[in-house]
Amino acid sequence: MASEERDEDHLLQLDPEEIGQNDRQLPGEIERCTGLNYNDFFWRYMHKNFPVIITDVSNEWECQKWTVLQESRDLNSNTSASSINFDYLKTRIPNCPVPVADCNSSYFNSHTKLELNFHDYLDKWRSGIENQSSASQEVNSNVDTTSRDNLYLKDWHLAAQMPGYNFYKVPKYFASDWLNEQLIDQKKDDYRFVYMGPKNSWTSYHADVFGSFSWSTNIVGLKKWLIMPPGEELKLNDRLGNPPFSIDEKMLDEHNVRYYTINQRANEAVFVPSGWFHQVWNLTDTISINHNWFNACNIAMVWQNLRSNLKAVCKEISDCQQMDNFEAHCQTMLRASFGINYLDFIELLEFIATRRLAEKTAATKFLLFDSYRKNDYHVQYDLECLRKVTRTLTEDPTVQRSPLRLDERCRQLLARLEF
Numbered sequence: 445m446a447s448e449e450r451d452e453d454h455l456l457q458l459d460p461e462e463i464g465q466n467d468r469q470l471p472g473e474i475e476r477c478t479g480l481n482y483n484d485f486f487w488r489y490m491h492k493n494f495p496v497i498i499t500d501v502s503n504e505w506e507c508q509k510w511t512v513l514q515e516s517r518d519l520n521s522n523t524s525a526s527s528i529n530f531d532y533l534k535t536r537i538p539n540c541p542v543p544v545a546d547c548n549s550s551y552f553n554s555h556t557k558l559e560l561n562f563h564d565y566l567d568k569w570r571s572g573i574e575n576q577s578s579a580s581q582e583v584n585s586n587v588d589t590t591s592r593d594n595l596y597l598k599d600w601h602l603a604a605q606m607p608g609y610n611f612y613k614v615p616k617y618f619a620s621d622w623l624n625e626q627l628i629d630q631k632k633d634d635y636r637f638v639y640m641g642p643k644n645s646w647t648s649y650h651a652d653v654f655g656s657f658s659w660s661t662n663i664v665g666l667k668k669w670l671i672m673p674p675g676e677e678l679k680l681n682d683r684l685g686n687p688p689f690s691i692d693e694k695m696l697d698e699h700n701v702r703y704y705t706i707n708q709r710a711n712e713a714v715f716v717p718s719g720w721f722h723q724v725w726n727l728t729d730t731i732s733i734n735h736n737w738f739n740a741c742n743i744a745m746v747w748q749n750l751r752s753n754l755k756a757v758c759k760e761i762s763d764c765q766q767m768d769n770f771e772a773h774c775q776t777m778l779r780a781s782f783g784i785n786y787l788d789f790i791e792l793l794e795f796i797a798t799r800r801l802a803e804k805t806a807a808t809k810f811l812l813f814d815s816y817r818k819n820d821y822h823v824q825y826d827l828e829c830l831r832k833v834t835r836t837l838t839e840d841p842t843v844q845r846s847p848l849r850l851d852e853r854c855r856q857l858l859a860r861l862e863f
């Protein structure tokens with residue numbers, strides 16, 4: 445828990461309503477919560493794998509300086525809106541290469557990727573805004589809006605790239621994060637990202653990597669989300685089982701898809717549960733911070749996803765089944781396509797188990813993102829879920845016949861966890 449925050453905010457307690465109530469009715473709309481406590485978020489949303497919008501999460505973040513308040517030009521209204529502080533961004537962040545998606549062009553079911561230097565990206569963005577506003581002031585302007593650049597800086601590992609620059613603080617709700625806990629400790633590529641994009645940039649239809657959760661907080665701007673519960677996406681697949689590249693409300697209505705619309709404003713975090721397909725549009729110039737992660741609540745879903753991706757990979761190269769090292773080959777392909785394979789997954793479980801077992805007896809628990817400390821109940825809960833998922837792994841035929849003796853590793857892990 446954050447030293448500056450109250451302890452009871454972070455106590456994880458068994459919610460009495462939780463017991464025997466797994467199949468809750470889907471509500472009519474996604475709730476917007478202010479002042480939600482950790483326990484309520486944990487049991488009512490994260491554990492139930494249901495989305496929520498949380499307000500006021502980023503008021504104090506340093507990256508508020510990336511925005512400037514602009515008085516409205518409309519003299520009759522007192523409204524003010526924030527816009528991008530290009531000068532501050534350029535002074536604070538070096539001109540490093542950044543990953544950019546071209547939202548006007550696609551390549552194999554995703555937006556074409558390119559790399560630009562950060563300051564060049566900002567210059568293009570700023571001149572796009574200036575051209576747009578001068579065009580809108582011209583009466584009968586003939587400017588062709590479709591030929592404008594639509595470049596989206598996304599999946600930028602800025603936190604890893606500038607470790608000394610604390611431009612945001614992970615909200616307490618999202619602090620239990622096994623994925624980044626391991627990757628940051630081992631100094632590997634993590635899943636902490638910055639997104640910056642002009643009005644009309646967008647992210648195509650997808651579910652998140654590994655079947656992970658994601659959270660996304662708007663620093664400035666407005667995002668529109670279309671998001672659907674797991675299973676609904678099947679209604680949109682073509683006859684070969686391929687999902688569409690892009691969706692809209694008309695398509696969803698025509699296919700009788702149950703879905704939700706979220707209008708996400710600045711300072712609001714959206715919690716995206718595991719396996720919920722979504723598409724996202726920036727309705728205005730927008731900057732957001734986003735993490736992918738998993739923990740005790742969705743580790744079993746990530747494991748099921750890993751298993752079904754292995755099945756798909758094996759099927760794809762089934763003509764090589766007679767090869768001596770067919771299974772090892774499948775694991776290599778699994779890592780390439782999915783991001784992790786069975787060995788990586790087991791190593792992650794071992795890493796978290798070692799930490800939680802040490803925490804069980806230690807007076808001080810590990811800090812999550814330098815701010816939050818877990819209580820004993822949280823450690824117990826993590827250990828229980830680790831035990832459950834490891835037991836499932838020991839029953840998996842691929843694990844059992846692994847040439848890497850993954851079965852032995854799982855059994856040893858289980859013995860440590862059952863101690």
Ligand SMILES: O=C(O)CCC(=O)C(=O)O
Pocket residue numbers: 639646647652658659660667716724725732734
């Ligand atoms: O903001 C975006 O463009 C995409 C965000 C997203 O897909 C996510 O947070 O899972």
Ligand SMILES: [Fe+2]
Pocket residue numbers: 650651652658716722
């Ligand atoms: Fe996503």
